[in-house]
Amino acid sequence: MRVGFTKMHGLGNDFVVLDARANTLPAISAQMAAALADRNTGLGCDQLILLEPSDKADFRMRIFNHDGGEVEACGNATRAVAMLHGEEASIETAGGLLRASPTKGGASVDMGEPRFDxxxxxxxxxxxxxxxxxxxxxxxxxxxxxxxxxxxxxxxxxxxxxxxxxxxxxxxxxxxxxxxxxxxxxxxxxxxxxxxxxxxxxxxxxxxxxxxxxxxxxxxxxxxxxxxxxxxxxxxxxxxxxxxxxxSIRMTGPATESFRGTFEWDDYA
Missing domain, CATH: 3.10.310.10 (Diaminopimelate Epimerase; Chain A, domain 1)
Incomplete structure (x- = not known):
């Protein structure tokens, strides 16, 4: 199965974005996320971003670090995804619900309230x-x-x-x-x-x-x-x-789409 991806970055912090909002993808393991993120044998990125449907927001964003571990939040990826989406959106993440709006050359994101306890x-x-x-x-x-x-x-x-x-x-x-x-x-x-x-x-x-x-x-x-x-x-x-x-914290800054491509799913599963 060939799957499309979008390569993006926010200030050089780069992502491979997989969009499963309309077409469901098989489950991604930590090992597969790390294999896709590998810069020598994979697609190469700091984080792998998976977009999915959500019953709480416009869509859900899952974030896998370079080592394959899934994490709660990524501000640069949120700006990139907002730019890719193209309009104001609510985004469900493991770290909470975010609101993002595209701006010229990037996005502005309501990152929610900080916690200090x-x-x-x-x-x-x-x-x-x-x-x-x-x-x-x-x-x-x-x-x-x-x-x-x-x-x-x-x-x-x-x-x-x-x-x-x-x-x-x-x-x-x-x-x-x-x-x-x-x-x-x-x-x-x-x-x-x-x-x-x-x-x-x-x-x-x-x-x-x-x-x-x-x-x-x-x-x-x-x-x-x-x-x-x-x-x-x-x-x-x-x-x-x-x-x-x-x-709430508001973060504003640039995001860039680098290129788009496809890969064979079974090569990394």
């Missing part, structure tokens, strides 16, 4: 998530925010000198985070701008992470380090994040 991150035991009393070498006292998926945020003087390729997987898999965690290292440049690098859970170093930008911006606003809206600059480009305490 230790058991909502989740953490292994209770602690203050605004300044956690833990450290990994040069990285200490992170904040923790759940924006549909779990994030730890470290503020540093210079994001470029942090060996995130080494510390990222160590923190991601620390027993403190029973569902693992996305690791963000950020530098606040002024009241309206943040530089950010992200080690993404199950995917590794990434050129952009939409939920990471949301979590980092919200934590910086919570600490009163920046104002809303704030521009978050990642290696792949910029996102604009808006948030007021007690409200």
């Amino acid at each position: 230790w058991d909502a991150i989740p953490l292994e035991y209770a602690m203050d998530t605004s300044a956690m009393p833990v450290s990994w070498e040069m990285l200490d006292n992170p904040g923790a925010v759940n924006v549909g998926n779990p994030h730890a945020i470290f503020f540093v003087e210079n994001t470029d000198v942090v060996p995130l390729d080494r510390l990222g997987p160590e923190i991601e898999n620390d027993p403190l985070f029973p569902e693992r965690v996305n690791v963000n290292v950020a530098t606040v440049e002024d009241r309206n701008s943040i530089r950010l690098r992200v080690w993404e859970r199950g995917a590794g170093l990434t050129r952009a992470c939409g939920t990471g930008a949301c979590a980092t911006a919200v934590h910086a606003m919570r600490r009163k380090l920046v104002d809303s809206p704030v521009t978050v600059s990642l290696p792949g480009g910029d996102l604009e994040i808006e948030w007021q305490a007690g409200g």
